[in-house]
Amino acid sequence: MSQNLFPEIRAVAEETEQLADREGENVESTTEDDERPMQEIESLCMRCGEQGVTRLLLTSIPFFREVIVMSFRCESCGFQNNEVQQAGAIRPDGTVYTLRVLSREDLNRQLIKSSTGTIEIPEFELTIPASRGQLTTIEGVLRDTIQTIIDGLKEILADHEDEDEDSAIGEVKLPRKASEKDAPMRPFTVRLDDPSGNSFIEFNGSMADPKWNMRTYHRTKQHNIDLGLINPDEPDELLPKVNGEGDEGVENANEEIFIFPGTCSSCGHAINTLMKKVNIPYFKDVIIMSTNCDKCGYRDNEVKSGSAISLQGKRITLKVEDQEDLSRDILKSETCGLEIPEIELVLTRGTLELSEKVFSDTRRGDDKFEEFLAKLKAVKSADQPFTVILDDPLANSYLQNLYAPDPDPNMTIETYDRTWEQNEELGLNDMKLEGYEEDAAKESAEQEVPAEQS
Template identity: 80%
Template sequence: MSQNLFPEIRKVADETEKLADKDNTTFESTTEDDERPVQEIESLCMRCHEQGVTRLLLTSIPFFREVVIMSFRCESCGFQNNEVQQAGTIRLEGAVYTVRVLTREDLNRQFVKSATATIQIPEFELTIPASRGQLTTIEGLIRDTVTDLSADQPLRRIENEAVYQKIQTIIDGLKEVLADHEDEADEDATGEVKLPKKASEKDAPMRPFTVRLDDPSGNSFIEFNGSMADPKWNMRTYHRTRQQNIDLGLINPDEPEAPQGDSEAEAEEGLKNEEIFVFPGTCSSCGHAINTLMKKVNIPYFKDVIIMSTNCDICGYRDNEVKSGSAISAQGKRITLKVEDKEDLSRDILKSESCGLQIPEIELVLQEGTLGGRFTTLEGILEQVYEELSVKVFTDARRGDDKFEEFLARLKAVKSAERPFTVILDDPLANSYLQNLYAPDPDPNMTIETYDRTWEQNEQLGLNDMKVEGYEEDAAEESEKQETPAAQS
């Protein structure tokens, strides 16, 4: 039934082309409704109030889902509008798609944006809020953005010069990606009118950038190349917040919150029992005054930790860290986990600043201090590793390194638990933790070893010069030495 009502978009395109070639006519002039992939409905034009035509195309996008593509045109005033609506239900989780646009071929990736999705291009400091649904390419998205931003620029230049200059910088950067000036140069050189090339077909240099699509409904999509192992492409799902469910119309805002499970209720009660401390400070990004929230939390079967969170409402800077709230352990700790399926990815993990992380199967080694202190899930920490490496390394000199792209593909397979792998946490201060699903019984897939720190490790941690016993006598001797010269004088 789905295949009959929502044929694949490539199949629709092929059938449309055949109908266009048949008897030198187009599908619009075909009299048999069954052969017409596009349905036409007379509609009222909201601009001139004359009758226009809305064309509906029911189709499915490979590796995504069924959609309805709508196109309206009014012959009286020339107004036209295109929109995409989802033909299925809202998904259980939201989704974030991230694509690294490194070459011009990446501009040709198919792009499906629902009415609830927001788009970010961090390199241009550009955020596109949720608006109408759209089926296009990354190049089409950029062209539409340039058109929308340019429309009110003359007025902005008069009303607010600073805003005008900021937006013009974004427009100029996006125009460099499109490289439309090359078409003008070709026309001037030959004196002939040529059809403009797509930006993906031009030879002009292009600044690499990132496209991030965040849709709480999960009904958006960016095309990958070949398979989901595409190292330039990444998808992450997340649980919607209550407010997001309200915005999507899934929850009545007047309804009370659903009761939590016992473990969640206990965890929340534990958080409520601890006081939250607020420390004023300065944002390291924009310099405005902000507050850092700090809270002491007990992790069952582990120890107390301190969670710190800093959020700047002015520039959007965010930072979250986790530090140990207990005394320094006498020995270090090494935790080894054999990950066999996706269930293991949901384990809670606390990686302190002093902890290193290894995955031998893909030759991944993170030194101490990488990512700072983090309290998340195993899937979350692997996602952070992937994003950090793909964002920072794809834009440096290693860009285009086939070996590194192969490494990212292996990392992507690991973070999806497509094959078994091993995670090793090595923390000289024993301040890291990996959830034991069988607690308080031993976990058959996890081994925990304690070891004595080396002198070099203690030196690096500053423990060799730290004295915790008998320091009162040393303080008294130091005080006497300072008093003696004063008395002699």
């Protein structure tokens, strides 16, 4: 029943093409209206008030879900509008799709944007806000955006281009697809963020596509308000009880979080930094700091050691063999470096995320970056064994031991003495923790002697 009601979009396209061929041959069609791939409904045009036609197509997008494609056109005034709506429920989590557009073939990828999805292209500082739903391609999004900007500026400037007589009388030629042109192209990123989880970007072949990535996230209260899932006037839910202690336990739990006012380093507005001390079993106490700016969206998370500076550094080596190893908790401090020798990946001290840094540093127009992304995608899926090395001279990083307190057969932990250069870089050579009172008294006495002599 579901397959008949929501046929795949490829099957609908083939059926529509066959109907068009038969109509072109002037052959009487015996197809009933109920069997046609789309339904037509008379609708009121909101621009001129005359009757137009709305066409509805119920179809299924492969590897995605069922959607309703709607197209309205008014023959009286020429107004037309296309929109896509979801036929299913709102997903439990939001989704973020990221696509690295490295070649012109990537411009042909299908894109479904719901009415709650936003599109970002960081390289051009372009953000397309949530609006009507669309079933299009990457090229279609770019052309629609460019055309909208051009039409708006022309309307402001009252700039009407003169049409040649040949173009007015002759046949109108559609522009060639950008994906079919043989011309250099600057790589860019398309990020589609939808808190409803009902948007989609096509991957090539399978989800192991190195240029394609998807992640889910839990919606915030504001997201749920914008989606109409909760009442904005409802009070926040009370925090769960801690250890069954009732209200006193909740109060104690809140007291563990410290708030420090500050200034956003990105936009300058006042923000708060949240700090909390957490004990990691079989490791040590750490301090987690989180900063989130509601004005510009800037976010920063840091992990600091909650105990004394370690006398030695620590190197953790893990042999990753399956998906279970990917679920291990990892804590990487700002002084830790990460290395995966199998894919020649080295993240130096202070690098907390791979993200756009690698992409922006390696855009060179060749296939090397694409090969690296393919290897990184294979590592992410644990398609083949690989090695993860965490090297932290302050021993403030942690990798979960699944066999704790017993030794992990796949993990090796080494401690080593820091070199003078490492201590110098960390500012430890000039740090004196003992006997500094005597040095301060001696320095004070030396300053008093010249004063008495004078």
